[in-house]
Amino acid sequence: MTETLPPPSFRPLYEQIKILITQSLVAGEWKPGEAIPSEVELAARFRVSQGTVRKAIDELASEHILVRRQGKGTYVASHSEPSYQYRFLRVMPDSGEKLHPHSVLVDVRKGRASAEIARALAIKAASPVHVILRVLEFRGRPLILDEMVLAASRFPGLTVPKLEEYKGSMYSFYEAVYGLRMIRAEERIRAVAADAGAAAHLRVVPGTPLLCVDRIAFTYGDMPVEWRRGLCVTDGFSYFNELA
Amino acid sequence: MTETLPPPSFRPLYEQIKILITQSLVAGEWKPGEAIPSEVELAARFRVSQGTVRKAIDELASEHILVRRQGKGTYVASHSEPSYQYRFLRVMPDSGEKLHPHSVLVDVRKGRASAEIARALAIKAASPVHVILRVLEFRGRPLILDEMVLAASRFPGLTVPKLEEYKGSMYSFYEAVYGLRMIRAEERIRAVAADAGAAAHLRVVPGTPLLCVDRIAFTYGDMPVEWRRGLCVTDGFSYFNELA
DNA sequence: GAGTGGTCTAGACCACCCC
């Protein structure tokens, strides 16, 4: 889906400003949740007009990388903020009720990347990885069985106790502990029959149709960080998507 | 998902321009595929600066309602154009190959709206509707069994021969024949087991897990026009979604 | 070359937030 385009013959100034701002974000000059300098300050710093900075920030805001707050300033988006907590979770109760799931760790172990996962994470096949299994529960009912795979090199010293502290959201964990902010993800969804293991974790009978959601999540610069497979019960719940 | 907000205390000019442009689109002043007047013309017509018209058009373009073409003009987006033909079809071969499905009509009949469908289409329960059944094939292999429900009042004189002409895309049909351009849709996805009927049409064994994709599609002003349920085989195919 | 959208600037003023 992501394509490498031919070198553009022309490079608008505001795109270069976007790149400079992104570089400061990658370098950690401004951390998630913090305010970046005001538009006038940035305009002075980059020696361009405020309008040009505005256009750059507008685009970064539309990509959910920055957040504008009128009268206050412009902030670095963060998965730790309530409104961003479940930004990538598209499964919802059919009732329309808000979903506030509870995460239960099942297993954390070390392993080696399969060919498929190595390709997805842009690492060498058989590289060491962390594999995390967990169940998302809603009102005490198991809803999603997630398997997450992370390159060990990016997540040194990942341990169960550390993970337990952040049971709410994986991405606020990556962000707070490893400085990796996830900005977008690709999902591929299929229908599968529950095998014995999944059925046990999700408390359904084997063979029950489940959604199988494969996800690759990316940080700044389209660097893949996480491969994930979620098996999801859709009795009373569904995956919501808006086509625009 | 769509909420009615409290009356805004303040109404930017460019939003009013957006509304005026949208009204011209609804009224059919500019038809799908045609060019709208240039920015300077619109600025003169609405007595605002070109910059304000630009901002209005920018937003309409980001909503895929208009399409800008540098050096040529701004056009009304149309499902008849190749790049928009399958804009709302998210099912793709895992191979990465481009999907060019072929539509086969199964049945077209009249019926009455169930409570659920009446709610979705914002019509009275038991209102007369058209029900269309069709199969989407890919390389001769049945992939999706679609059931579409339309308010009869919006689609007078809908007949099989008329439909046959447009087997490629339903939405270019709605657009060309009824002047209804679909601009967005909401989908809810679940996993289900194929029943006997679906299994026969999709040539799978009954019980095979399928994606069940319920869709409501909207035209200008968030007016619901079509209710659709698609049953989809996901062997070699998956539903692709980008989370941004 | 004429016409279109696209970029960039500079400045004025407005709405919102907080001290």
Place this chain on the structure above:
DNA sequence: GGGTGGTCTAGACCACTCT
């Protein structure tokens, strides 16, 4: 009241398309 983002304007110049 002072700072922030948000709107609106006017004008210059650039890139692209077609004739």
